[in-house]
Amino acid sequence: MNPxxxxxxxxxxxxxxxxxxxxxxxxxxxxxxxxAIPEASIEALKAQIATLxxxxxxxxxxHQKALEAQKEISRELKDQAIRAGVRHARS
Known part of the structure; x- marks a missing residue:
């Protein structure tokens, strides 16, 4: 998934x-x-609140799903950077 x-x-x-x-x-x-508010108006407001x-x-x-995807990408990038650093240190 593209984050x-x-x-x-x-x-x-x-x-x-x-x-x-x-x-x-x-x-x-x-x-x-x-x-004075008609009962229909109260019901309409209740419906709007439920919808909200x-x-x-x-x-x-x-938001949680997008955040988890971003965390996974960050972990992968960190792992790649560590591996690249190890390869560089060995060469």
Whole structure:
């Protein structure tokens, strides 16, 4: 897997999540200013929160996967550098 493509996907999803979070905050602020809220609006907000929470969980999984891929690449590069140093020292 190309770590950059995974990271770009994670970055895009993170940006989307942040945009949705700001939208949710705006809705929550408007919600707090309302005197009486119809039950349908409350249910819509609950649905939005559930959607945001699911997206957050997915972003966390994607981020962790990309992070693990990056760690693996770093380990491989470190091993290659050590082997190259040993070969150089022997020659």
């Amino acid at each position: 950059l493509s995974g990271r770009s996907t994670a970055d895009a999803r993170k940006a989307l999540f942040e945009e949705l979070l700001w939208e949710h905050r705006s809705l929550a602020e408007a919600h707090s200013k309302c005197q 929470q699911a997206e957050k969980k997915q972003l966390l999984r994607d």
